[in-house]
Amino acid sequence: MAETEGKFDFAIDRGGTFTDVFARLPDGRERVLKLLSRDPQNYKDAPTEGIRRVLEEESGRLFPRDQPVDTALIGWIRMGTTVATNALLEREGERTALLVSASQCYPPLPFPCCWPCNNERISVGLRSHKGRKEYDLQRH
Template identity: 50%
Template sequence: MAGKWDFWIDRGGTFTDVIGRDPEGKLHPHKLLSENPGAYDDAAIQGIRDVLGISPQEPIPPQSVDAIKMGTTVATNALLERKGDRVLLLITKGFRDALKIAYQARPDIFAKEIILPEQLYERVIEIDERVRADGTVEMELDPGRARPAIEQARKDGIDAVAIVFMHAWKFSAHEIQMEELCREIGFGQ
């Protein structure tokens, strides 16, 4: 595309690498810190600014950019290194172990010692609610019943919550109600 730049960005936990290809096809590599709070909010955007020679006060002219492609290992690294936020799991009552059991895959079916993978959540609260596979509500949700346990989890320093209710793909209102309660209690994610 005549007159336009292409950018490829790899955002890692420590550094962000930016490769810009100018309209003539010349490559311009640039490396910067992924986190530099005093200097910029977003490393990828700052990297594009640096390559284009644009100051932080100027907008990046969209007509000068054809494509931006970005990849990151930040989330994968956080999972592998177990460095993410502490997580609370809210799940339909009776399904506390559903994620732990998963597919019941066992490489050695006759093993006497079964080593299960470590879960991403730290605490589980079962929620009284039930939705059938067709979306019919079998048991209405009362968000207030779970409030004390959720508040305690927040007080204990758990920062994130995952809400997993059966058949929420068909009827999401219960998950939405719990999300609202969790935000009210102070969960940001």
């Protein structure tokens, strides 16, 4: 962690309702914030807003919402999301294909879009059908 010494480190979990922001400050202290994941009247993006707030409050510098954050102050950002996981589990959202090596597909995934590809070359073609985008997968 020596490369991030003296910098702000962030771990962020963006959920469907709330975004949790963990920050390790340059002096070693820690901060935690919880923001609404969607609050368009106040900010465009919750993870960015969480980072902006911590940097502003802890550095004493002004970081306007309409300008990019100064990344020179940041050591690392780790971000996870339950939004995509929930959409996959609930079978909502856009249809998606998952290509995996056969050795990585155990136990078999319970989704019709899981296609073991055995390290073969796969091409993905995009076509439009009645206003919908459809993808064709072909083995070579």
